[in-house]
Amino acid sequence: MKVAQFLFLILPCALIVSFIGNEQSDDLYFEIKEIRDGEGLLDRYETYIRTPVCEDDKCYLVEIMFFWDLMGRYVGYDTIPGQQLTKLDHIPFTSEDYQKLDRLLKDSASPIGKYSKEELIKDTRESEVDGFSGATIQEVKEQVVSGGVYSCHTLWHIAHSGEVIDSLKNWTKASLTKPFVKKLVKLDDQELNYFLINSFKDEEFDLYLPEVILMMKQAEGYFVKNTIEAIPSNVIHDSLSQTYFASEFKKLNYFSQVALLKKLKPNNLILEMKDVLHGELSEKNSIKNKLIHNLID
Amino acid sequence: MGKHKHNGTLVCVRSFNATPMMLMAVLLLTASLSNSYAQEVLLEAESFDEKGGWFIDQQSMDVMGSPYLIAHGIGTPVADATTTVRFPKKGTYYVYVRTRNWTALWSDKAAGQFQLLVDGKPVPKTFGVSSKNWNWIPGGKIKINDVNTTVALRDLTGFDGRCDAIYFTQDKNSPPPNDIDEMDDMRVRLLGLDTSPKTDRYDFVVIGGGMAGTCAAISAARLGVKVALVQNRPVLGGNNSSEVRVHLGARINLQPYPALGNLVNEIGPSRGGNAQPKDYYEDDKKLKAVLAEENISLFLNHHANQVEMERDKIVKVYAENLETGEKIGFEAPLFADCTGDGTIGFLAGAEYMSGRESRSTFNEPTAPEVADNLTMGISVQWFSEKMDTPIGFPDIDWGLPWSEDKSFAITRGDWDWETGMGKDMVRETEFIRDYGLLVVFSNWSFLKNKYSRKEEFSSERLKWVAYIGGKRESRRLIGDYILTENDITGQNFLSDGTAPSSWTIDLHYPDEENKEKFNGAAFRSIAKHIKIYPYPIPFRCLYSKNVNNLMMAGRDISVSHVALGTVRLMRTGGMMGEVVGMAASVCKEHNATPRQLYENHFSELEVLMEQGVGNPDLEKIQNYNLGATLLESERKL
Structure with missing residues (x-):
């Protein structure tokens, strides 16, 4: 499995985590900001993600807001006004697709975490040697938005990136x-x-x-x-x-x-x-x- | 036959070939003893020199009287089992075969058919077709021209034909007895079995070589206790062996005794997965761990089925060699019942529970209003493998009526191919396992021959189907404390807490839809989970309240049905074994019973639990199938 490359920059007040994902040579960069409450105490983290995702030579743009709590646990996403998520052939996400994405991203134990993008669309049989049945990959397929497998995969791996979690925890600890x-x-x-x-x-x-x-x-x-x-x-x-x-x-x-x-x-x-x-x-x-x-x- | 060096003596590790000496024991010319008997020969199938492709099945021997050979060829006839018989003299013999038609309960056709070959020629009758119960089936008249004659079992179907024994007599009108006790007498008489078996003395005898028993034996041995480990299969590991193929579950190295589980980590397989290829289960790793202990004498293929008591103590346990029928006595001041079924406790008169207790019995919210006999079931798991070219499978005529809407178009049967809930888990094991086989074969035959998209399965070969059932629940022996749901969910940690149980309270029930489709006989199950904080199982649950020198580890400990839902996981059972082995060393030191240990020496067990018996420096490899708990964080040490 190809492991995404991350790079972090931390700045006070507006914590910026610079995330560079090396998926098919597309670098992914985003900044994570800290949000404070009325008392000025750290409350949560958010980021705006804008990245092209390519599937079968067709690319589409993903723009989305992500939120993590003080422990680096992913808590939810928000869409950008006027910027719908799209699937292959630029078909917009339906409301069911958004719900599905929400369920997937909130499942920190999803088996999607074990697979690379390539493995997700392989013949499921081939994966049996490593102890996971074809049915498991089938289960992953049922969790992801049809026509948006790569964006689901990319977003899940950002939401639950160990490096993001660790850096956010460290930021909380330092605060x-x-x-x-x-x-x-x-x-x-x-x-x-x-x-x-x-x-x-x-x-x-x-x-x-x-x-x-x-x-x-x-x-x-x-x-x-x-x-x-x-x-x-x-x-x-x-x-x-x-x-x-x-x-x-x-x-x-x-x-x-x-x-x-x-x-x-x-x-x-x-x-x-x-x-x-x-x-x-x-x-x-x-x-x-x-x-x-x-x-x- | 393997041999294990042990304190200057050689202890047989029972394996897999009968010896010439044994064959001599099988045959006896009874006419020389008494003229009232005819010339007769009793031949136990499990004693055959060469088993060919037949396996020894002992799962039901306490019920039907003997281990038997089973032709578990998954649809392909297995190789002949052969042996040479020494007849008392040449001449005409009447032959009887003890067998049954295992599918007669569901069909008028017979799945497991076989022939008996004498001197290479089949006797007139085909076996496995007539009687639904175990019975002596007349095979006709044969002529013996040579006193040393080859006898063979020839499987005709590959579908679990079974043979217990063969009897030859020159007396036309003397079929052998069907009564179990009379048959026992006949065995003793004709096989020359010693009625006062050799007895060896140990500090501690562990019966059952699953994860719990294996860990108990190793744990005790490492603390200087002389142990006999008695296991009724050719391999160790029980449900985690390659015979059953259930992966280990639950967590180890938890509070309050983080060193417990080091031994489980040491001997447990490194890979998870149910119903996977054989090498996933690393039988050899467990065997090597036991053989490495000088203080353990290992008795594989020995089934313990008799105890000798002195008041409320077990003095001896007797185990029968599955191949020869010979008994060995094990004398010790202390025993551990790690049989799962609580076999030793039952024989010793230990109080026990089974089925489900009513809600009012222990005030458990999850218990049913009214007590009943519903237990969790037995899994018969299976999987297929993809071949390069299409491969057929018999279009069976003895299966259950099957159809598109009943079929499961899948290539693996996991834990939830579980059946027998509501049946007697001890007395009806053969029936339950057979129903599990029947539905696997019925489904597979349908997919291969009649399914609308059968081409999807054309290159699939049914690679493995369990013939040793994976059992979850049977007898629970009662200790000085009975652990209940409320103790666990209320975190009522008791001061004699030992191995922590971390899996959910995971109780299985018949899948209602499946039950309805199959006339009330479900073979698919569902699980209901209640998450818990790891709960240390009280030591008082690990010894019998009324058999004073009997401890337990594994699923037969003193818990309610609901509490069994969490403690029954194999890593937890392994840790119980670690504790019971430690307790054996403390009992030995003080010549104490387990109850006296609890009352007078418990601090010593606490120290041992803090230290652990497994190697703490090994890489922690037990990272699969941990299960969810309420404790998702821990202190970093």
Whole structure:
């Protein structure tokens, strides 16, 4: 599969990602801009794409607006007034075609991501050797707009380009400030929350501790365990942190409790934490009990 | 026959050719023992020296009494199975063949027909045509001119004719018994089977060599436990073997124990895909991994079907060699039932569940209002390959009535060629698998011969059809805890959590349209999914509540029907195996039962789960068929 070539330029205020796609030697260039909310905080990203797409020696122009969220996740497109998308022979997209394109672009797991343009129109049989049945390619064909296979393919690969996603995430990460993090935490978005704890440097956990605690309060799954493991030891022993964990200890799941106990040090425990740990001791043989004994005996 | 070096002794890795010694055991001149018997010879088909193109099928032996040979030629007659029989003396014999007409349930024609050749000449009768049940079919009178005579099974159709055994007698009026117990007695008498089999002692005996059992054995062995691994097929891997061809599914290396799954990564195939060519499933990789463990004695082609109890403990498990019928005893303080069907637990009197529990049983929203026997089904997968030139396929007259609107104009049957929901998954395995074969052949014969666009299939050759069914659900042995839907969806993580289950709660149902078209007997299925956060399966689900030294891994653990929907995936089962193997090492260390481990030594299992038993440095190759979860992000370590 031919991999499109991307090049990025990032400028403050108007983030510009210059995207050069090398598909049949047609360079593709576009700029991605950041959009800010009323508070002046980063909100999302958008771009205007204008590129010729050639199919069977016939070329047509694609003009479209794309939007990504702060995690670089594609969220939607918009048409340019007066610039309809067209298929082969310049037949305009129907409203069903637009809906189909929307469904395709929103499917980040679409099998179209695995195929080159050429593979999409090959005899489906030939692809069986790599473990994907002919039916899979048939399924891709059903997802794309008939007569607009190449533009669907090009647009999907822009929308879900790993390089675009990474650069947008990096841009978001570089823009983290206290008010921006406060805003992000309110979104209660699991992937975003993981992004934040993965982004914070050790010394930043202290600054963002109230937001980190808020994220843990609304978290599901293993977020609390993972966050405890990410928080530096000195921040865990901060009285705000210990007070929080002491009050929440019983509500934490077993694995979060064990992660916390592994982080705590006997000499730095506040009284409330010691009391909680005493109350948690049981007869059962478990790592939790052993760790508690190590902390309070 | 392969041999595996093991602590200074040689342990047979049962394979595939009978030995001369064995043949001697097959024949017995009973007249020398008692004058009341006629001159008689019992010949088990599975003991033939050369199987030709016939396969051993043991899937129904607990029901019909024996492994049998099946001529699974996918429409092309298979090569003869042959052996040399030593008759007690020359003369006239009456011959009986234990067989059945497997299509008699659906048609008055017979799919799997075969002949019995004695000294190169067919006996007068053609077999596989008359009885719908397993029966001794009289084959007529033959003359034996040489005490050493060749006997052969000649397949006539390539459509799954089957033969269990052949009986020769000089007594005109003594057909062999059809009763299973009487037949057992006859086998012991005529095959000279040892009624007090040789027994070997191990620290831990794992029955079932699918992903769960294989991982359990390796895990325990790496932690210093002497293990016997008993598997009733010639290959390891179970549903992921090249015999069934279901790819691994679900995720490994997850919270709360990211090291669990390293072993699954180590032995699991690198490529995904259901119903793909044989080499996708890397049977050898699993076998080599087991053979590399000095602490494992591997017994392939051995079916465990008897237990010896002392109060609430299993003392011994006996397994039967599929070819010779010889039994071996396995004595151990600890056993693991990784059979899928919960065979060992069942034999030991372990409490179990099957079918679907009612909603009120565990207050599960997804459970039906009223309990019933609907389980998920058995898949009979298949695929065709494109040839350079047109190739025919028999226009069968024994298939189901087929038509354009019933046909599936496709070249691969995936997991959703699934049938038998509502049938008894243990007792009716042969029927369910046979119906799966019947519909595959009926559809394919239609496409090749009668379909309006049959030219599209003219160069397609039906390359592979499973004859070992891919089973999803049967008995669930009850442990000290029964995992339910609410535990999983409510993220009720328990402190004895072990291997995380990450696949959706994925329950299969008959496809209604297909069910209607085929008189209520659906062979296509649909799946309904509920996404979950990875949920660590409690250790108390991995041992029996009332058989005190029996653990489980795989689909026969202590879960509700609904919870089975997620834990049943093979990567998850493999991780359960890793845990059960670790638990075996802790039990050995303290001479403890699994329950005592839970109560008194659990911290040691926690440490082992944090460490893992698989090689952590290998490239992570288990990246296919991961399934969707609610946990789409993780902390970067």
